[in-house]
Amino acid sequence: MDPALAALTDAPFTYPEVGATRTGDLPAGVHVARRRAVVGRGDAAFDRAVAAVLDWAPQRHAGLRVRASGPAGTEGAVVLMTAGLPPLGLRIPCRVVWTCTEGDRQGYAYGTLPGHPESGEESFVVSRDGEDVVFEMVAFSRLATRAARLGGPVSRVLQSIALTRYTAAVRKAARG
Structure with a gap:
């Protein structure tokens, strides 16, 4: 395994509410972002959307470089995303907290690790949702680093x- 990923395997999460996106019981006093969009219709669209989500496609499409210890559908998989140009890029380390990989609702959540x-x-x-294929994201966060707090609204x-x-x-x- 990539040494940078191996070093994150047992790193502690940087927040106490691990798994809260699964239950929907989000903590008070955090920034919450939600998105829900119909992305297609039918079985084939559902299968393609799930495959993309579990292969880190959303993050790559957002311009992040992704190094992962496994697919997003593997609980405990570590992902180290980087934004910006190496070696000065912003490191974004996370670990998959929960997964759901069967049935009509599939996906995962990752939680932040030190350095995020x-x-x-x-x-x-x-x-x-009937024939519609729906993609949903729920995020809760606090700004953790001095640079992020200084950037606040940005x-x-x-x-x-x-x-x-x-x-x-x-x-x-x-x-x-």
Whole structure:
């Protein structure tokens, strides 16, 4: 395994509410972002959307470089995303907290690890609503680093842009 990923395997999460995106019981006093979009229709669109989500396609489409110890559908998989140009790029380490890989609702959530500019969790779920294929994201976070806190509103704008790009990636995949 990549040494950078191996070093994160047992790193502690940077927030106490691990798994909260699964239950929907989000903590008070955090920034919450939600997105829900119909991305396609039918079985084939559902299968393509799920495959994209579980292969880190939304993150790659958002312009992040992704190194992962496994697919997103593997609980405990570590992912180290990088934004910007190496070696000065922003490191974004996370670990998969929960997965759901069967039935009409599939996806996962990852939680932040030390070094991430935010502290919290983000879920990526594809589900069916009749014939419609729906992609949903729920994120809660606190700004964790001095740079993120100084960037304040800019950090939130960047998160919103990322969520829009994630949705576009899943929509593109669903449509084939």
